[in-house]
Amino acid sequence: MTKSFIEIKDxxxxxxxxxxxxxxLNNVSLKLPGNNLxxxxxxxxxxxxxxxxxxxxxxxxxxxxxSLISSENxxxxxEKKKSNYRKKNISIVFQNYNLISDLTAVExxxxxxxxxNIKKNDTFNLAKSLLTKVGLENRLNHKPAELSGGEKQRVAIARSLINNPKLILADEPTGSLDTKNAENIIELLRNFKNQDSLIIFATHNKSLVSKSDLELTISNGNVNFK
Ligand SMILES: Nc1ncnc2c1ncn2[C@@H]1O[C@H](COP(=O)(O)OP(=O)(O)OP(=O)(O)O)[C@@H](O)[C@H]1O
Ligand SMILES: [Mg+2]
Known part of the structure; x- marks a missing residue:
């Protein structure tokens, strides 16, 4: 049996x-395998x-x-321990992006x-390469107010990938994007899946669901594989 990556009980x-x-959520128990989109x-x-x-x-x-990868509950x-754990292991793309308005895209x-505390120069180069992958190599120094909705969304996605998280949670990460950019983002997320990671993205878009490995559906308090 595949080892579960996430285990949720009750x-x-x-x-x-x-x-x-x-x-x-009404008493939901679930086991989710890693290495999946x-x-x-x-x-x-x-x-x-x-x-x-x-x-x-x-x-x-x-x-x-x-529990995540056999961690404790x-x-x-x-709160402090949660925050430290999250910084190292989990990243989230919010439905409303949550970018810091005073910082540029690359920051x-x-x-x-x-x-x-990773070296600033290395981080800058990595941030630049991620922004290039989401098609924003010409927007590095724009602040959120100077970016379109879809561009802000792509910055948020690049930000979620920089610390090599084990669990990537993306809440409608392509909601503001056109079809081509949306498909690119899902492919980019797919490239980050490996034995030690799991990527979960919420979506209403059927054609993006068809690009995932697994579909989990939530309704009336229950969560089930489809
Ligand atoms: N802080 C809160 N207080 C009260 N009700 C809340 C709160 N947050 C969410 N809800 C309610 O819980 C339900 C689930 O909200 P949630 O945002 O998780 O839905 P969703 O599936 O993400 O929807 P969407 O597809 O529109 O993003 C909604 O009916 C919402 O109104
Ligand atoms: Mg939502």
């Missing part, structure tokens, strides 16, 4: 509303972003455990490695 998450609780699908509001934030340790569940870590991409 994961529950709800949001408490004035009238009704919104149940997003995994598409996360489901209707708008089904909980894709919520699941991605949980897996990125940016939100806490009501119940359940989560990551949900039991303190935004460099940022994760600067936190890890």
């Amino acid at each position: 994961l529950s998450k709800k949001f408490v509303d004035k009238n009704d609780d919104i149940i997003i 995994l598409a996360l699908t489901g209707p708008s509001g089904s909980g894709k972003s919520t699941l991605i934030h949980l897996l990125a340790l940016l939100d806490s569940p009501d119940n359940g455990s989560y 990551l949900f039991s870590f303190s 935004n991409v460099m940022l994760p490695n600067l936190y890890l």
Whole structure:
């Protein structure tokens, strides 16, 4: 049997509303193998972003455990330990990009490695090569306000790849891109998968789902392989 890369047990998450609780995950248990490009699908509001934030340790569940490559239960870590773990192992492309507005494109991409005390010159060269791969070699010194939506999205993707993370979580990473750029980004993500990594991307786009290795669907509080 393939060793699981991610193991989730009894994961529950709800949001408490004035009238009704919104149940997003209802006691979900899952094992996900590494070395895969995994598409996360489901209707708008089904909980894709919520699941991605949980897996990125940016939100806490009501119940359940989560281990990555046989780690301890990551949900039991303190905030500080979660943050250190995330910096080394997990990266996320947010649905709304979350670029730092005062930094240029290349500085935004460099940022994760600067936190890890990797040499600035090496990081600059790597950031430049990633921006070239996403077609932004002529936008290195543009600040987010000077970039189009699709360009900002491509900077966010380059940033998510710079620290060689084990788990890449991308929340609709191609939502602002035209078909050609979207397919390029999925190919770029695919190039980063290996025995020690897993890439999960949320999408509504059927043609991108067909380029993934596995499809995981979330609906009515359940998460299943399709
Ligand atoms: N902080 C919050 N408080 C209350 N409800 C929330 C909160 N965050 C999300 N929700 C609700 O939880 C549900 C799931 O939201 P989520 O953003 O995870 O959906 P999604 O599958 O990513 O949707 P989309 O495809 O539109 O991005 C939605 O109905 C949303 O309104
Ligand atoms: Mg979402």
